[in-house]
């Protein structure tokens with residue numbers, strides 16, 4: 001994609017976000033080329049009569065906003081910002097966690113984001129990734145004193161830590177007079193929240209460019225249009241609950257845990273809800289009857305109802321092999337989506353052969369396959385093949401969930 005096309009996408013995303021601004025708001029103004037389009041659009045709305053004041057995240061943005069006639073303010077007058085519109089370097093699908101700071105303004109951006117009721121992020125589609133760290137390094141703002149020592153300390157986490165330089169080859173200096181160390185990772189990050197925590201504990205670090213659980217919503221322009229992605233927090237009205245189903249050996253628990261980690265939703269191991277008598281039977285290699293399964297399925301449904309009562313999203317594993325079982329678990333609960341992990345007998349058997357410490361013996365696989373009634377189109381399942389590694393399976397679920405994973409309004 002050339003620069004002109006990419007700029008057109010950035011502009012589209014920015015203009016969609018600016019629609020969120022209402023009369024009388026205090027608006028945080030982000031930094032970077034995408035945020036600059038938002039500032040431009042805001043200036044236009046200001047000329048059309050919209051009243052708001054801006055709090056900029058950098059000297060650069062302050063200069064742009066001032067030149068465009070946007071009235072500016074500061075934290076001396078306003079402690080609380082209604083809405084901030086900012087760019088990002090990467091947005092993680094599902095969690096909406098971010099990497100920010102390639103534009104060098106991460107500290108002020110984080111202060112402004114923290115003081116904001118909402119942080120709207122505007123990006124082009126290239127920046128939407130399955131895992132943070134796919135393309136961008138994590139910028140870390142550090143004090144100038146002891147730069148080399150801080151750099152060495154950060155090397156514990158990153159494959160490479162490079163001081164940010166200006167085009168002229170000098171050390172880049174932030175608006176706060178600090179330096180930036182860009183942390184490059186060998187591959188995508190498994191646990192950005194933990195990493196953020198660990199980086200911040202390094203002496204000399206002022207702030208990291210990891211923004212965890214802050215973005216809401218994200219506007220992504222990708223050539224097909226502008227998609228609005230909302231975080232799970234924004235949809236407590238009717239948050240989704242996933243029932244991850246399939247025969248023994250499909251990898252229900254592994255996939256469900258991965259999804260829970262990525263989406264930040266509660267997880268329950270459905271097998272843990274079996275009555276003791278059922279566990280004993282399965283241990284003994286005796287297949288369960290419908291009557292055996294009834295109280296267990298009711299417990300699964302009760303967990304789902306608990307999530308619904310708390311108005312929280314969730315993920316539970318449940319083999320849910322028969323349509324009648326799914327009727328008990330799903331009933332008329334509109335929040336529930338089935339995730340059917342589909343695979344050949346060989347794949348399931350291979351998974352079971354690698355598994356230890358589980359009460360379901362491999363010998364029961366055939367009885368599970370015989371019992372299985374695959375969900376029909378009327379049950380609107382997400383169907384995902386389980387041959388590939390778990391992160392790919394989870395990615396595919398999130399991709400298929402699309403709007404539900406990211407919960408559009």
Ligand SMILES: O=C(CO)[C@H](O)[C@H](O)COP(=O)(O)O
Nearest residue numbers: 032033034087101103104105
């Ligand atoms: O975090 C930032 C600046 O510190 C920017 O928002 C981020 O780097 C994205 O910039 P651009 O929109 O130019 O790609």
